[in-house]
Amino acid sequence: MKFTRRSFVKAASLVPALSFTYFSCNDESKIQSPVGEPLPDSMSNLKNMTADVIPISREERLGRIEKAQMLMNQEKIDALFLEPGTSMKYFLDFDFFLSERMVAAIIPAKGEPVYICPKFEEDKVGELVKFGNEIRTWQEHESPYEVVKGILNDLIGSTGALGIEERCRFFLYDGIKNQLSNFRFVLADNVTAGCRMYKSKAEIALMQKANDITIAAYKVVFDSLKVGMTQEEFRTIASQAHQSLGASGSIGANFGEWTAFPHGSSKPQKLKEGDIVLADGGCTIEGYKSDISRTIVFGTPTERQKQVWDLAKVAQEAAFELAKKQGTTCEELDSAARKVISDGGFGPDYKYFSHRLGHGIGMDGHEWTNLVRGNKTPLQKGMCFSNEPGIYIIGEFGVRVEDCMYISENGPVYFSSPAQSIDKPF
Template sequence: MTPLNTLQQKLKQQTANLFYTDSPQTIAYLTNFYSDPHERILALFVYGEDSVLLVPELEVSEARKNEHIGQVIGYRDEENAWHKLRHAPFLVQAERYWKIGIETDQLVVERYEELQSLFPAADFINFTPSINEMKMVKSAEEIQKLLKAGELADQALEIGMAALKTGVSEREIVALIEFEMKKRGASSMSFDTMVLFGDHAASPHGTPGERKLVEDEPVLFDLGVIYDGYASDVTRTVMYGKASEAFLSAYSSVLNAQRSAQEQVSPGVTTGELDQIARELLTKDSFGQYFTHRLGHGIGQSVHEYPNIAAGTDLPLCKGMCFSLEPGVYIKGQFGIRIEDCVALTDKGPLAFTQTSKELITLPLQS
């Protein structure tokens, strides 16, 4: 059964007549049609056993090749896209559509108002939980794509580590990694590549800049790629030269927290319990106050998807779920350490998408 078929079943279950989305990620998930419309509108309407895709004219020919899409309606830049829908099959009797599913976490107010004008008698219901539920459990094919994206992420780490030398800047390493990933088949990076030196890594989501690498300091890599529509995400913290005792102690604690959480990934364990496992171990080692974010997040076509692996959540894990496990310790003015793998829950337990060693990698000084 295709994702589109599953959605059509969910519409029936919730007695909804129509589903609307203008999220490129959701459209790609449902139809396998990938497009970045930029400021233009790309919208999918699903009703009954049929669907209509509203698409910029320059992408009409590609969209019509897609076997999952019923009808394609194109519009030119000088045209009002919403007016082009006036003669769409589902608008002939717009009053029939009294319950319409939307993604409330994606839909902006301007487009919501356009929908209200098209369907003045409709009630709009939040379909985000249903879409999240569908995306959360990956198929075997999806997991293979995530594994391939993970292989490229491992290569990116290798490239970055090999390029470290005294005096190189964070931005230089980022540029090299991203250039090489393009050459190796990545369509893009899955998010802005992070390469952070020394105390700069004490900001969990710091921005790489002109900071120069000096001897005997750690380097944090957080990166991922998009390959065949699916994302990877990995973090490793390595040592350039000799590590301090304080760094070694913190690294050992983060590594233990990450591995312990990953080892407990199994059906029925909850997302909150995984976070608690890592957080309690770091707290026991007196580093709990420096772990300032959730343990992880879902991953798939987007680098951050449902669910949250966080304190206060209680979603039971099940086969096919894919998510990150990334505890960290960030001590201002000293260093930041994060270790992250993304995994799939399989019949044999957690399957990591990245294989770069999590033991501390110490790199020799280079000039």
Template sequence: MTSPSTTPGQPLPFTADDYRARMARAAEAADAAGLAGVLVAPGPDLVHLTGYRPTAATERLTLLVLRAGHDPVLVVPALEAADAAHAAGASALTLRDWTDAVDPYALSARLLGPNGRFAVSDNTWALHLLALQNLLPSTSYASLTSALPMLRAVKDAAELERLAAAGAAADATYERILKVRFSGRRETDVAADLASLLREHGHEQVDFTVVGSGPNGANPHHEAGARVIERGDMVVLDFGGLKHGYGSDTSRTVHVGEPTAEEQSVHDLVREAQEAGFGAVRPGAACQDVDRAARAVITEAGLGERFIHRTGHGIGVTTHEPPYMIEGEEQPLVPGMCFSVEPGVYLPGRFGVRIEDIVTVTEDGGRRLNTTPRELAVVE
């Protein structure tokens, strides 16, 4: 259910009913997997399930406890209880606040029971998990990603709307960055332009602005540095963040001045591989099929050893999350899944090329959430 009121350009807000349904699905998924429940500390899983984002994770325990057949409970420090009570999903759960004079682990242990195996959000502090284990030695724990990897993978219509808006904002950013001058400026200057444009187009958070010029482009996660971009450079651009709480992530490779025949050929190869990866997106296909399709194109051209990362990753309330498009991942694609398709070729000491779109699985194939041209653009 959604609220009828919103402001122009803003998506309809998630409601308590939306969060209630998410928490119920998580508890049911855990039960179906033979788990006693799900334990969620501050982080993206807590935001997704409740709408509550504490100002910071601290040594004070905050823990969402989800168990099939039980009401959701959020254990929260008393000094943060007021903020938690105002979260969008607060009315869908029970708050159990505790003061510094109370043992929060004993409180939580009573909610868990003496035994069972629980899925625990990946960013839970070891301090908290070890304390629970000490009190409940007959319990055991598994990371949420390994136990329930698809918990956030399939997006509903409202989530897809947010992801599409984030993708459109990233596309608008790319179109604008093509008009700025590259040559004679530092990578950090162009990265600052990207960050500014993302914010101008509605991003409340910028997560990364990779600008890899010349040989730096051969490092897929190059941090923009002081290198001055020169005419003749290939430049890898990879940027994204959060808009309306959901992620954008796109990559394009541009060239300063006219490219050489080899540079154009490598770029054409990556573009063909990216198209092949996208073409493999359809319901029922395995995640690894997307990786295989893209990788086969580059391998057949003799550059397989220069494609050194997975073909894609999921995206949602974070810019990297399951599912992952990589060999060995047999999870079938389902309508509503969203992930990147981003093959690349990296020639050490020379240049790199990467092309990335976010795509979503539809009933009969896939749909790109990034639609800017994938041809090699020439910039000044």
């Protein structure tokens, strides 16, 4: 199959149609994209897909806090320090910007969370607090680390173990540590990852929605391919499509020889006939991510392009099939896919398949745990991963096939249906 501008009109039209605001009321003039090109006709078929989205409930977050406290007791951690970021959002539904001033929460192994913020932010923080009700503050000339010390003294005494997540900024850890000479400091990832790594049905549903939306956006942006298209034009259309579908997201692409760089090149590129197009992107729904890669050819694929693409596809299938076997570990999936590619003539080891097989995904696009050599973690229900083998031939082209999956009671399930062939991406 040859991909042209109209190749995906029929596929994109399968997305339920609704007149969208990119068109004027009389439909006589189409709103232009920021790079001056009219948006593709298939954009008019899109509608917001998020009407049935169900946010994470208060009850589920309470269950998360309870599980975290259970894990803290198992790990002999007396309290967990969190600053704004994914984990604070995950447990407390609390979202705040980061700055040089401490805004944080302490979750004790027993009891309710306590929040810390500058005095002048107290009212704003108070609006955001949904779990617990105590906020302790500090004036601009005072030390927030003394506030942390006071909270811990009141909650657990003058000695104990404080868990700090890997993404906590060093200056906060250092300031707290200097105040708490009698405390032991431990990495808290066994608590935070021990909760976040295993997705609930509600989380799986949000991730499924995100993936459905990104696939719909892909159909629009692939329908828009044309000779001379720039990467900026590609991204703009993908972002507009995601927005039309009700999500914040985008898809980036590299063309031709620059697809041999797994995360692309910084060099400006324009699409030409016969180019490999390697696209990668996703969106966010209620904080949960999608991540999908597709590799196609703009024009008619060569035998060489098909051969390399087909081998990556077989590697993806090998990993998925192995994931059906109970007790399989994360590193074994990587090994299965890598063997296919090496045996197919693109080895040894990392020479052409230059990255791990996959990463965990959830509220962060990359999170615990990875499908990589050395990770002996067994696959368990609720884990979510990307499955993305690639073959990158410097000076020629690169191929990656990527779909995310979750582990159900009955084995792995894809969020997005894998591409059938280099010319059938959906």
